Amino acid sequence: MEPKKNALFVQGNHACFLGAVRAGCQFFAGYPITPSTEIAELCASEFPKMGGRFIQMEDEIAAMGAVIGASLTGLKSMTATSGPGFSLKQENIGFAIMAEVPCVIVDVQRGGPSTGLPTQSSQSDVLQARWGTHGDHEIIALAPSTIPEIYTATIRCFNLAERYRTPVILLLDEIVGHMREVLVEPPADSIEIWNRTRPTCSPAEYLPYRHTESGIPEMADFGSGYRYHVTGLCHDETGFPTNDPKKIDRHVRRLISKIGRHRDEIIEYSTRAIEDADVVLVSYGSSARSAKRALDDARAAGLKVGLFKPMTIWPFPEEALRLLANRVRNFIVCETNMGQMKLEVERIVGGKAAVHLVNTLNGEPITPQSIVDRIREVM
Amino acid sequence: MFNYNEYLRNEKLPHIWCPGCGDGTVLKAIIRAIHNLQIRKDDLVMVSGIGCSSRTPGYVDFNTLHTTHGRALAFATGVKHAKPGLKVLVVSGDGDATAIGGNHFIHAARRNIDITMILYNNYIYGMTGGQASPTTPTGSFASTAPYGNIDPNFDICALAQAAGASFVARGTAYHAPQLDRLIEKAILNRGFSLVEVMLQCPIAYGRRNRFKTANDMLKWQKEHAVSVDAAAKMTAEELEGKFLTGVLFQKERPEFTAQYEHMIERLNPHSEE
Numbered sequence: 135m136e137p138k139k140n141a142l143f144v145q146g147n148h149a150c151f152l153g154a155v156r157a158g159c160q161f162f163a164g165y166p167i168t169p170s171t172e173i174a175e176l177c178a179s180e181f182p183k184m185g186g187r188f189i190q191m192e193d194e195i196a197a198m199g200a201v202i203g204a205s206l207t208g209l210k211s212m213t214a215t216s217g218p219g220f221s222l223k224q225e226n227i228g229f230a231i232m233a234e235v236p237c238v239i240v241d242v243q244r245g246g247p248s249t250g251l252p253t254q255s256s257q258s259d260v261l262q263a264r265w266g267t268h269g270d271h272e273i274i275a276l277a278p279s280t281i282p283e284i285y286t287a288t289i290r291c292f293n294l295a296e297r298y299r300t301p302v303i304l305l306l307d308e309i310v311g312h313m314r315e316v317l318v319e320p321p322a323d324s325i326e327i328w329n330r331t332r333p334t335c336s337p338a339e340y341l342p343y344r345h346t347e348s349g350i351p352e353m354a355d356f357g358s359g360y361r362y363h364v365t366g367l368c369h370d371e372t373g374f375p376t377n378d379p380k381k382i383d384r385h386v387r388r389l390i391s392k393i394g395r396h397r398d399e400i401i402e403y404s405t406r407a408i409e410d411a412d413v414v415l416v417s418y419g420s421s422a423r424s425a426k427r428a429l430d431d432a433r434a435a436g437l438k439v440g441l442f443k444p445m446t447i448w449p450f451p452e453e454a455l456r457l458l459a460n461r462v463r464n465f466i467v468c469e470t471n472m473g474q475m476k477l478e479v480e481r482i483v484g485g486k487a488a489v490h491l492v493n494t495l496n497g498e499p500i501t502p503q504s505i506v507d508r509i510r511e512v513m
Numbered sequence: 514m515f516n517y518n519e520y521l522r523n524e525k526l527p528h529i530w531c532p533g534c535g536d537g538t539v540l541k542a543i544i545r546a547i548h549n550l551q552i553r554k555d556d557l558v559m560v561s562g563i564g565c566s567s568r569t570p571g572y573v574d575f576n577t578l579h580t581t582h583g584r585a586l587a588f589a590t591g592v593k594h595a596k597p598g599l600k601v602l603v604v605s606g607d608g609d610a611t612a613i614g615g616n617h618f619i620h621a622a623r624r625n626i627d628i629t630m631i632l633y634n635n636y637i638y639g640m641t642g643g644q645a646s647p648t649t650p651t652g653s654f655a656s657t658a659p660y661g662n663i664d665p666n667f668d669i670c671a672l673a674q675a676a677g678a679s680f681v682a683r684g685t686a687y688h689a690p691q692l693d694r695l696i697e698k699a700i701l702n703r704g705f706s707l708v709e710v711m712l713q714c715p716i717a718y719g720r721r722n723r724f725k726t727a728n729d730m731l732k733w734q735k736e737h738a739v740s741v742d743a744a745a746k747m748t749a750e751e752l753e754g755k756f757l758t759g760v761l762f763q764k765e766r767p768e769f770t771a772q773y774e775h776m777i778e779r780l781n782p783h784s785e786e
Binding site (some may be wrong): 136160161183185187189191192193195196197198201202203204205206207208209211225226229252273319356357358359361362363364365366367374375 | 525554555556558563570571575576577578579580581584587588589590591592593594595596598599616617619620718732773776777780781
């Protein structure tokens with residue numbers, strides 16, 4: 135086979151950077167943290183050459199604040215971190231949800247709790263991604279498994295952030311962040327790029343938090359002549375704080391429903407060999423790689439095994455899994471945590487099938503053999 | 514008489530500040546300074562954190578950003594770095610800026626990023642009802658210092674100067690006309706500029722500390738403020754218990770966003786503007 139001219143051999147964090155550039159990201163604020171630092175380093179070295187802006191902030195909290203500030207001026211903005219930094223960012227992630235400021239947060243997961251295992255992998259931020267910040271909210275999070283997937287998922291994170299005016303989380307893990315694979319960047323015209331909708335009305339008519347038909351208000355850049363107020367307080371359509379119970383109720387419901395009612399557009403998942411499967415593996419991120427191998431080995435041994443792999447882990451592809459649960463008797467969730475996604479699978483399956491877990495907690499990946507062993511046990 | 518209406522969001526008034534509060538005095542001084550410098554409202558972004566002073570942006574007709582507690586400078590840094598053509602003003606309080614936001618404060622000063630910070634120092638957490646802040650004087654009373662504050666307090670101007678701010682000034686709510694000039698100079702300085710304003714909180718601080726009225730507190734400001742010029746002619750004993758007002762420090766230093774622009778130019782020598 136002829137080697138492809140534009141093929142790159144890059145690690146996941148590098149693919150994430152390339153995807154961000156392709157998506158039009160022009161601003162990065164961050165703080166050094168293993169195993170995500172390569173993303174910050176690439177932005178530091180490449181952004182100034184491309185007219186983009188990088189800043190190393192004094193801490194993780196400040197980095198998240200700077201990203202939001204930059205996005206308000208109209209630049210696509212991102213940050214990258216790992217578990218401990220992701221915890222610190224939660225306060226301002228909540229602000230971005232409340233004030234509806236598009237941005238992308240990359241969390242290259244490592245072992246926890248606390249400082250945990252800085253150089254080893256984990257998938258234990260699945261629920262932090264979902265519920266890390268306080269208050270009722272929806273969140274979008276993607277969890278790719280391969281280097282090409284990281285590239286396209288990063289672009290998709292920016293697209294979703296821009297379209298839905300919300301922070302979007304790219305949940306990598308140390309394994310996919312640091313492993314290297316071939317990446318062939320698709321031609322630019324084959325990639326769809328979404329940008330935030332900017333107002334077309336006059337500044338006098340502009341309502342920054344208007345209840346539009348889509349549920350997503352138009353967003354003006356700071357300095358573009360639309361002077362408006364942005365706050366983390368409950369606010370009405372004008373953007374100013376309100377204590378009016380009706381307006382508050384309407385606002386919070388819109389924040390939640392603007393994600394919920396567009397689930398079909400947001401949710402992405404893939405399946406493999408599920409048509410005749412007796413057992414379905416549910417896995418994502420680096421663990422899905424082990425699950426795929428286990429599936430192949432099990433099929434070679436004549437076992438009817440399938441794979442359900444959500445790319446969008448929040449919102450979870452609920453309908454698809456529920457349909458599957460009408461037929462499949464056993465699900466095995468493969469993840470490197472104590473069963474954070476298993477909880478969600480159990481909720482969706484609702485007792486119609488057994489849900490099992492294959493996991494590791496020690497920084498090591500799940501071996502395909504341990505999954506095959508479990509398949510044999512439950513069959 | 515000066516017409517504030519052009520700059521106020523009148524429909525958002527009356528404001529939430531207590532009777533006798535000094536915040537409104539500072540708000541008016543900020544508006545006068547901006548008017549005198551003829552800054553376009555579209556080009557100005559006012560950023561705040563949480564607290565009484567941080568409600569200021571809600572009342573003014575600029576691009577306004579009311580952020581999380583202590584984080585105004587972090588957000589403001591993102592705004593300024595992303596769009597250096599914008600004028601960025603941060604309003605903050607003593608608790609917001611030097612307790613929960615202390616790290617952002619010293620680092621914004623260190624970077625000398627072109628942000629003007631107006632710091633309303635009322636020596637107390639007013640919005641939450643009178644808890645001790647990093648500037649509550651030792652020995653005075655707060656709801657969380659019911660037996661007298663045992664903590665030493667920050668000299669915010671000295672802190673900013675030591676951290677690298679290129680312009681440091683202090684004024685008071687009593688000396689309102691002087692405030693206009695200090696704020697104007699701060700905005701004109703290309704770099705991180707701090708104006709600390711000593712002001713009265715008669716409700717949450719004054720009542721606990723033997724100030725019967727807001728006027729008593731203003732009188733205290735009048736009696737304890739000493740201008741830099743006057744201080745130069747006074748002895749250490751005469752200055753005991755007083756605080757300095759005016760421009761305390763100014764020194765030209767490379768500014769962050771300008772340095773970044775230079776780096777971009779250095780890396781792209783052939784690109785056209």
